[in-house]
Structure formats: structure tokens, C-alpha cells
Amino acid sequence: MINVGVLGARGRMGATVCAAVEAADDLALVAAVDADEDRSALGKAEVVVDFTHPGAVMDNLRWCVDNGLHAVVGTTGFDDDRLATVRGWLAANPGIGVLVAPNFGIAAVLMMRFAAQAARFFESVEIVELHHPNKADAPSGTARRTAELIAAARREAGLDPAGPDATTTALDGARGASVDGIPVHAVRLGGLVAHQEVLLGGSGETLTIRHDSLDRVSFMPGVLLAVREISARPGLTVGLDPLLDL
Ligand SMILES: NC(=O)C1=CN([C@@H]2O[C@H](COP(=O)(O)OP(=O)(O)OC[C@H]3O[C@@H](n4cnc5c(N)ncnc54)[C@H](OP(=O)(O)O)[C@@H]3O)[C@@H](O)[C@H]2O)C=CC1
Numbered sequence: 001m002i003n004v005g006v007l008g009a010r011g012r013m014g015a016t017v018c019a020a021v022e023a024a025d026d027l028a029l030v031a032a033v034d035a036d037e038d039r040s041a042l043g044k045a046e047v048v049v050d051f052t053h054p055g056a057v058m059d060n061l062r063w064c065v066d067n068g069l070h071a072v073v074g075t076t077g078f079d080d081d082r083l084a085t086v087r088g089w090l091a092a093n094p095g096i097g098v099l100v101a102p103n104f105g106i107a108a109v110l111m112m113r114f115a116a117q118a119a120r121f122f123e124s125v126e127i128v129e130l131h132h133p134n135k136a137d138a139p140s141g142t143a144r145r146t147a148e149l150i151a152a153a154r155r156e157a158g159l160d161p162a163g164p165d166a167t168t169t170a171l172d173g174a175r176g177a178s179v180d181g182i183p184v185h186a187v188r189l190g191g192l193v194a195h196q197e198v199l200l201g202g203s204g205e206t207l208t209i210r211h212d213s214l215d216r217v218s219f220m221p222g223v224l225l226a227v228r229e230i231s232a233r234p235g236l237t238v239g240l241d242p243l244l245d246l
């Protein structure tokens with residue numbers, strides 16, 4: 001039995017994680033903590049899951065590492081500087097495992113992988129991410145990560161990450177944000193959960209790779225897999241890929 005604590009427990013994701021943990025025979029929910037609540041209840045946990053806010057997650061994660069707790073983190077906002085900071089904390093606490101994943105959906109992980117594979121075959125690539133209107137950040141962590149993977153694949157193939165673009169006059173934002181040279185566009189629309197299209201274009205043909213999370217239960221198999229495996233993976237793991245043998 002693995003004792004699990006959840007940070008952000010009353011949020012959209014946190015509540016879904018609490019229900020998934022309670023439904024699993026091999027996991028016990030021992031603490032459910034939300035904003036402005038005492039984190040000390042998490043001391044009974046072996047693994048803490050964080051789905052809070054980009055502004056809160058680093059303080060939470062520091063607290064977990066300092067208290068000897070493994071952490072599975074879905075909260076967004078992790079750039080290279082933040083990941084380096086977490087690596088530093090873990091170097092001083094060598095038995096602790098932290099997994100940070102921008103997306104726990106298996107299909108989303110595959111979408112990112114397929115996009116990176118396709119990236120070198122097309123002159124143009126742009127990303128459109130579409131989410132519910134209560135989302136705190138833009139672009140999504142998934143879109144950022146996808147753009148980074150695509151840009152790395154294109155650089156490795158000797159291609160400019162950015163495709164051809166003759167547009168010289170544009171309203172601010174009309175061409176999206178540039179992430180590693182890849183244009184990323186963010187849509188916020190009632191009725192949506194979490195969706196992304198990677199648009200690739202070449203000579204007389206295009207390829208669209210689309211992923212849809214239609215319900216937050218889509219993230220649960222990945223979250224529970226990480227909860228079960230994190231104690232055997234000391235140090236920092238980024239993304240779910242290594243746990244899926246990708
Ligand atoms: N990796 C993945 O697969 C996924 C990642 N996400 C990410 O997870 C994060 C949360 O998303 P979502 O659940 O929709 O957001 P919500 O706003 O629904 O939930 C966040 C919860 O965390 C609480 N909270 C804020 N600060 C703290 C804190 N310091 N300690 C404990 N709880 C805190 C909030 O309380 P209050 O409202 O009072 O501030 C709220 O209840 C986002 O970064 C989102 O992008 C989302 C889906 C999937």
C-alpha cells in the first residue's frame with residue numbers, strides 16, 4: 001500500500017486525483033490539502049501529488065523534498081531554470097524522486113512524440129492549443145514542451161525551427177507566441193477541456209496531429225503510474241515518457 005497526499009485537492013485536477021487514489025486497491029489517500037491549509041498533514045504520505053498553480057508549486061515542492069517525500073507534479077510553469085533548481089534540491093536529498101510532467105495523458109504523450117518524429121519532414125510547423133477558460137497560464141505546458149521537442153528535432157536535422165513566413169505586418173499576438181521559434185496559439189473556450197493541434201505543412205500536403213482530453217479522467221492512468229513508480233526513480237524525471245519505455 002502506498003500512502004498518497006494531494007496538494008490542490010479541491011481543484012479540478014486535485015479532486016479527480018483524490019477520487020482515483022481512493023478507488024485504487026494499492027493506494028491510500030492520507031492527506032488532501034488545498035490553498036491556505038496546513039501542509040503538515042502530508043507528513044503521513046510517502047508520495048505527494050501536486051496540481052496547484054505555477055506560482056505555488058515551487059514552494060510546495062521544496063517543502064516535499066525537505067521533508068523526505070517523493071513528488072509527482074502536474075502543475076505547469078517548469079522552465080529550464082526551475083528544473084535546474086529542483087535538481088539542486090535533489091542533489092542534497094539523494095533518495096528522493098520527483099517527476100514533473102506537463103501532461104499525464106497517454107495519448108498526449110504520444111501526440112508530442114509523433115509531432116517530434118514528423119518535425120523534420122515539413123518546412124512549416126505551428127501549434128494551436130485549446131483549453132477551458134479557467135486555465136491560469138498560456139500557452140499550456142504541453143504546448144511549450146511540444147514546441148521544445150519539435151525545435152530540437154528540427155535543429156538536429158539542420159532545419160531552422162521556424163518555417164517560412166512573409167508576414168511583415170501583424171497585430172500583436174496575431175502570429176502567436178514564439179516558443180523556441182515555433183508559433184504557438186492559445187484558444188480559451190467554454191465547453192473545452194484540453195486539446196492541441198500540431199500543424200505541419202510541406203509541398204502540396206499537410207499533416208495535423210490532434211489530441212483531445214475530453215475528461216480529466218484521461219490524466220489518471222498516467223498520474224497513478226507515476227505515483228506507483230516514483231519511489232524507485234530517485235532524482236528528477238521530466239515527462240511520463242521513461243515510465244512508458246518511450
Ligand atoms: N500535467 C497534467 O497532465 C495536467 C496539468 N494541469 C495543470 O495543473 C494545474 C492545476 O490545474 P487545475 O486543477 O485545472 O486548477 P484549479 O485551479 O482547478 O486547482 C488548483 C487548486 O490548487 C489550489 N492551490 C493553490 N495554491 C495552493 C497551494 N499553495 N497549496 C495547495 N493548494 C493550492 C487552488 O486553490 P485556490 O483556487 O483557492 O487558489 C485550487 O483549489 C495547472 O497548472 C494545470 O495547467 C492540469 C491538467 C492536467
Ligand SMILES: O=C(O)C1=N[C@H](C(=O)O)C[C@H](O)C1
Pocket residue numbers: 076102103131135136139140141142143193194195
Ligand atoms: O490546465 C489544464 O487544464 C491543463 N494543463 C496542462 C498544460 O498546461 O499543458 C495539461 C493539459 O493541457 C490540461
